[in-house]
Amino acid sequence: xxxLIILAILLIICIFLSIKIVRQxxxxxxxxxxxFHKVADAGxxxxxxxxxxxxxxxxxxxxxxxxxxxxxxxxxxxxxxxxTVVFYKIIDPTKAVYEIQSLKKAIEYISVTSIRDLVGKMDxxxxxxxxxxxxxxxxxxxxxxxxxxxxxxxxxxxxxITPPPDIRDAMEKQMNAERNKRAAILQAEGERQAAVLKAxxxxxAAILQAxxxxxxxxxxxxxxxxAIRRVAEAKAEEVKLVYSAMMKANPNQTLVQLKSLExxxxxxxxxxxxxxxxxxxxxxxxGLGVTADMLKEEKKAKKSKSENEQ
Numbered sequence: 001x002x003x004l005i006i007l008a009i010l011l012i013i014c015i016f017l018s019i020k021i022v023r024q025x026x027x028x029x030x031x032x033x034x035x036f037h038k039v040a041d042a043g044x045x046x047x048x049x050x051x052x053x054x055x056x057x058x059x060x061x062x063x064x065x066x067x068x069x070x071x072x073x074x075x076x077x078x079x080x081x082x083x084t085v086v087f088y089k090i091i092d093p094t095k096a097v098y099e100i101q102s103l104k105k106a107i108e109y110i111s112v113t114s115i116r117d118l119v120g121k122m123d124x125x126x127x128x129x130x131x132x133x134x135x136x137x138x139x140x141x142x143x144x145x146x147x148x149x150x151x152x153x154x155x156x157x158x159x160x161i162t163p164p165p166d167i168r169d170a171m172e173k174q175m176n177a178e179r180n181k182r183a184a185i186l187q188a189e190g191e192r193q194a195a196v197l198k199a200x201x202x203x204x205a206a207i208l209q210a211x212x213x214x215x216x217x218x219x220x221x222x223x224x225x226x227a228i229r230r231v232a233e234a235k236a237e238e239v240k241l242v243y244s245a246m247m248k249a250n251p252n253q254t255l256v257q258l259k260s261l262e263x264x265x266x267x268x269x270x271x272x273x274x275x276x277x278x279x280x281x282x283x284x285x286x287g288l289g290v291t292a293d294m295l296k297e298e299k300k301a302k303k304s305k306s307e308n309e310q
Contacts, residue, residue, distance in 0.1 A: 017049035027093045029055040039093055058093040062154060067108050069162075072116050076123040081162040082115055086142065092150025100149045107146060111156070114141045124163065131158050
């Protein structure tokens with residue numbers, strides 16, 4: 001009875017040990033009697049207890065390897081510290097287990113030597129401005145070396161490049177000087193453009209003002225000319241009306257002479273120092289003088305006659 005119980009327990013243990021469940025994105029490297037037997041993919045796998053042995057569990061996911069900061073000397077003899085991250089993925093688990101003792105250590109060592117070789121051929125400024133170039137070259141070198149280990153290098157990223165403190169201070173001063181230079185250039189350019197725009201504005205304003213003055217003078221002259229023309233037309237119309245009225249009245253020579261005398265009176269009352277009397281006006285005056293003398297003689301004769309009668 002006890003034998004059957006022990007046998008049943010051993011059978012349960014063997015069944016438990018023979019059933020393996022492989023998770024997704026992982027594979028099992030299984031050896032039989034110390035020799036590679038198979039690669040167990042994701043799912044249920046049956047092995048023989050005490051005969052088969054799981055050598056290694058390999059992840060097929062993309063993995064990262066953070067390489068410790070390394071001191072590297074550039075072409076111009078400047079010691080800088082570079083921190084690098086490598087992204088890799090195992091595509092052949094058998095080679096990754098049996099072709100290399102430690103895949104991560106191998107990738108790390110090749111990365112360090114490759115970085116020193118690449119950066120040692122560049123000066124400091126090229127190192128800062130050529131990160132993408134360094135990443136691509138380093139990825140190509142690592143991928144070529146890792147292919148025989150069943151691994152592919154997806155990408156390599158340089159996280160940080162740290163120069164020495166004195167070099168960093170000099171670079172900061174240079175950057176500040178460059179910024180001040182650009183600021184001064186931009187300020188001078190802005191002032192120049194402002195002066196040019198101001199001069200152009202003043203020029204355009206002067207041109208517009210001159211055009212406005214010219215237009216104003218032209219309009220004023222046109223208005224004065226129109227006013228003179230209207231006044232002349234009014235005077236001409238007045239003369240026409242007066243002449244027409246005189247023609248309708250059929251004036252005689254005496255009326256014309258009397259009107260001339262009235263006109264001379266108005267002229268004499270003016271501010272002029274000299275008055276020019278027309279010849280027709282003098283004739284009228286002489287006629288009036290003769291008439292006045294005749295009236296005086298007639299008056300004297302009447303007065304003498306009245307005295308005699310008394």
